[in-house]
Amino acid sequence: MAQTRDLDLVIRHVLAGLGHGIHAGRERGAGVEFSEYRAYAPGDEWRRVDWKLLARADRYFIREAERDSHVAVWLWLDATASMAEPSREINGIDKLWFARTVLACVAAIAQRQGDAFGLVVCSGDKVDFTPAARGPRQLQRVLAQLNKAQPLGRLPAGEVLKAHLHFARSPAVMFVASDFLDWPSPLSEALQRLRRMHHDVRLLTLRTQAEVDASFRAGAAYRDPERSGGLHRLSGADRASYREQSRAHFDAVAQACRQSDIVHSVACIEQPVVEVLRGWLRAAGARRAASR
Structure with missing residues (x-):
């Protein structure tokens, strides 16, 4: 509890008055x-x-x-270096904090419903795996692992991810939080493979408002945390090109998800967590209703 107190308090606040939202457990x-x-x-x-x-x-x-229920809930966290990108508007908030909090809320809902749930964390070229189980102790285990996650390195290789898909032999719901700046990638290939195996895959793409608006400070220098290379400076003249390339990239992500029948939601980390969580769960419910 000492390790998870802060996160636990956050999810209790977010879940106040929030319905179950996943499925009848x-x-x-x-x-x-x-x-x-x-x-x-x-x-x-x-x-x-x-x-x-x-x-x-x-x-x-x-x-x-x-x-x-025979359906397990799996939380999938991208904890690679790019997830350390902070909000330029709200101090103390970055993509990883937001992803951990949203997934912790999903875990709390699953625990409340009596579902089995587990956790997959991709960080530093490796995969950390918490097997699915039920109950309050499992929730504390998952919260502790979420709290321990640090933004490190790159996504693991495709062979590494594929070797960890053994957990998906039974029907499962996958909640995946990432910035999806790499697409296609080993992660996207693994998720599309899981969908072809008839699992319910639900993605949440996280961005900062500065990334959406290209409102970075003019002349500031940036370095890609996941690749070797020098500094990149964004001038005023570069903003239009940045917006166009960014829009094209995320349009391609959305199109690939539609083609694979994957639920895809997009959120800025400056949005209220409860608003994002409701929208993510509602998007999945809308797809189920449309498929009936």
Whole structure:
């Protein structure tokens, strides 16, 4: 708890009044895990009557149970060096902070629904993997791993990512937060592969308002944190070209997602977290409704 106190407080604030939003995590009925008692109603199966309770209470009660959902929730965090990009408008906020917070909220929703959930973190050319499980302890494990994530290096190679896709043998929902500045990339190929395997893949592209508007300070020097190279200076004359190239890149990301039937949302890290979270979950719900 000491490791996750700050993040835990943030998600409690964000989730106040927020609905479940992912899917029905458990099904009522005859199952293996006891849920609650309810009064007998005509039509109920007699084999579900609790006869011991009848002897004590002299009334018929039905044992309700819950069956575990077969769908696991997977959180996928891009913690490469480019995710350290800070907001130019809000102090103390960067892409990684925002991604960790949104994924922590999804984890809290999954835990509240009784779903199994796990975490995949891509950072420093490697993959850190937290197996899926249920319950409050699993939430604390995931929050601790999210808090530990640091923006380092580049995405792992395609072979490394492919070797970690063993977790996706059962039906799963993938929530992936990244800036997707690299596309196509080993990550995009892995996600498209997961979609072809019939998993529900939901992407959140994170940008800063300065990136969207090209409102970087004129004459400032920048270095790509994931590639070797010198400094790059953005002059006033470069802004139009930057906007055009940026628009073309993210249009290509959106088109690839449509072609692969992947839910794709875009947000600026200056937006309220709850607004982004609602929009992300709503986009996935809209696709499900349209497919019926």
